[in-house]
């Protein structure tokens with residue numbers, strides 16, 4: 073016990089002594105701590121001020137970004153431009169179903185609330201290259217705001233137009249088009265749907281790689297824009313290649329007296345283009361019951377439009393072809409055919425109705441021209457075609 077007490081005593085004494093020492097040292101330590109504290113506070117406030125300023129700058133920058141973004145990234149904004157600016161890139165990942173749905177949007181207010189300059193959409197249905205491109209380039213020169221170009225070629229074809237060409241980047245996503253079969257109509261409808269996405273396109277003309285314009289751009293633009301009618305060859309042919317191809321399974325949608333025939337090359341306005349791409353009633357019937365010897369390309373558009381909008385059709389095509397040599401296909405002209413006499417004849421001996429009046433200008437385009445005709449055509453175009 074004593075030992076324990078004794079043993080306990082010295083620590084107590086030490087503690088007391090220590091405590092006395094501590095109480096003596098306290099004011100000094102306190103001052104040190106206080107000084108440290110003040111320094112710390114000062115530093116923190118300095119740091120805070122610095123941080124607040126910095127955050128303010130960051131916030132300003134952040135809030136400025138949304139204002140700058142549309143300019144930098146060319147994102148569509150929420151004003152009218154969003155609806156009237158054509159897609160900057162023709163390549164998209166929409167399926168045909170999605171594309172046709174999107175293209176079927178039609179304004180219900182007839183008057184446009186902005187200055188709209190109607191454009192002609194030139195839709196090239198081609199297998200691969202466009203051998204007559206230099207001629208077309210010359211034709212389009214100086215009319216940039218009045219036309220758009222769309223090309224549907226075989227998916228396997230890699231175009232190689234220079235960036236200065238009017239054909240550069242104008243390919244639309246394509247799928248196999250079997251010449252003379254149903255998928256040609258698919259390709260034509262796909263061209264129309266893509267061209268409809270640009271609200272400025274008002275006229276839609278289908279041309280091929282073997283087509284040439286017969287007049288200068290000004291003349292063609294005027295002819296199309298001033299016409300009361302769209303140009304779709306559409307006639308009732310009582311013979312075996314007309315009504316003879318009609319299949320009664322198409323009833324009740326199409327009866328034999330509604331059955332029409334016409335060449336594949338057409339020029340339609342926006343209204344008719346919308347009718348074509350939004351048709352879900354007649355197209356399936358044609359897919360099912362127009363099989364060789366019935367050619368969908370020669371019957372579907374002429375029949376559909378004669379049923380849906382007969383009063384808007386001129387019932388004639390703007391594209392001239394030469395059937396005079398006979399056979400199943402029209403003549404293809406080669407380099408040797410392109411003479412002054414031939415060029416003169418391109419505009420001669422025509423008679424037709426234009427806006428219900430007799431006219432001598434009936435065809436604006438002609439086919440079929442082989443690639444070998446290019447050099448001769450370039451020589452003759454200024455004098456005989458006006459471009």
Ligand SMILES: *[C@@H]1O[C@H](CO)[C@@H](O)[C@H](O)[C@H]1NC(C)=O
Pocket residue numbers: 287288289290291458
């Ligand atoms: C275009 O052709 C028409 C007639 O064919 C002519 O009157 C007109 O001057 C030509 N325009 C230009 C810009 O060459």
Ligand SMILES: *[C@@H]1O[C@H](CO)[C@@H](O)[C@H](O)[C@H]1NC(C)=O
Pocket residue numbers: 327328329330
């Ligand atoms: C074909 O259909 C049209 C429109 O429904 C009708 O006016 C016409 O009489 C029909 N023709 C025949 C031969 O059935």
Ligand SMILES: *[C@@H]1O[C@H](CO)[C@@H](O)[C@H](O)[C@H]1NC(C)=O
Pocket residue numbers: 301306378382383385386387
């Ligand atoms: C075109 O043919 C349709 C019948 O298919 C007719 O109703 C229309 O009047 C014709 N158009 C012209 C300009 O004659």
